[in-house]
Amino acid sequence: MTKTLAGSKVAEIIAEVLPDAIVKYDANNVWVNPSYLDEACKILKHHANLDFSYLNSITAVDYIEKFELLYHLTSLRTNSKTTIRVTCPNGRKSPSVPSVISIWQSADLQEREIWDLMGIKFTGHPNLKRILLWEGFDGHPLRKDYLG
């Protein structure tokens, strides 16, 4: 059975190298400071005790007062998982976070989808275009204030 790696353990390993990167953590989740996201993800992927080589999915949720991004990660070697959470800075006007495409290629289409439907920019993504809707579409439909 896939076990969930304790948030405290994941946070501890990241904090060894990047003390400012961790915002908070609980049993299953670690909240990461968006400005340290790509460095923290490098540790998550390459550290021998974490080895999260597989990015299952990236999800964006619109909580109106904030946008939250979730990265569901799995280590295929140790059969363990964790969830990394990021609260997007810059409010509703122009939320943006660093892209993790250089760490996991599977972020490619998923980040484009989130930009398309939720309107969160991923800085460093080489091809951040709309994917399911057409260029020129007005608005981002998965936002709670979008009226269809």
Added chain:
Amino acid sequence: MAGIRTEPVTINLGPQHPSTHGVFRLRVTFDGEEIVDAEPIFGYLHRGTEKLAESRSYVQIVTLTDRMDYVASMSNNLAYVSAVEKLADIKVPERAQYIRVISAELQRIASHLMATGFLLNDLGALATPLTYCFRERERILDLFEMLCGARITLSYMRPGGVLQDAPEEFWSALDTLIADFPHYLDELEGLITSNEIVLSRTIGVGILSDTKAIDCGISGPNLRASSVKWDLRKAAPYEIYDRLEFDIPIGANGDTFDRYQVRALEMRESIKIISQCIKQIEKGPIRTETPYFIRPPKGEIYSAVEGPKGELGFYMVSDGSIAPYRCKVRAPSYINLTPLTDMLKGWKMGDMIIILGSIDFVLGEVDR
């Protein structure tokens, strides 16, 4: 041919093309016959499933999941209802779990039969092998018709169990199918695995390495063809999979042939699973009573099952109301297309269609 000046040519494949498995468009740049670049363009079948789910009750969303991967509705239903059950803490009776596993495995066989049939179609063996595969798939659809009256958009599962118990004639028809199926597979594999044209056109074509597959988040038979032994039915067993014995077939090279062969072997494993289920299943209730409008407590869940195409996951957020606050789908067909450009580069025009076919994606799930 040194000295001859060539110029790259860009052509469009699709969106209306029989080999694109739906409405999928690929802008391909060729140098002569060789592919130098390919850009997939999606969205022609986008219906906003995730947005629609936010204004429907938890039971109504089952019908939306049917229309995602429309050749594997049972697996979509299962992925969705198990996410809701975890969110709302609903227990499922054992008999219902067995029926769900039987129907999900039947669906896996049906989906793999379509994948195999269309792969041969894409190879140029027009219609005949596809008809062989559809003949067997038809019998599975007949079984589904006995379960719920529908054949494609099934909506058979509900949070808490299944719609209704399987009728008597279902079990006898299932027994005959299980008895016949190994022979069908022998026949099908005999036609394909020993066919020299199939072998020379698929072995070594469109190789996806294991590191690349993991990096791109590939799941399902495509990941296992790249010799990564990862199956959620074993890695994180759901329903009653921990009581069943079955193997996870893997490929050696991650080429087009391995992707076909892993599917063929998986069908045999599914038959094994179903016959164990028939032995183990006992009489009992098939559905836990749930309120008409399910109101899960505030919270969130990510729950995934091993669908025929790969890891089909639902991330749901509940705010305590009758509709989910957010319902995100982790669609395997969509993410499996991530390395497409890299897989196509360097291959000839004729190989393009087979590589595309061997990934086995369904546009209803890609675009949602």
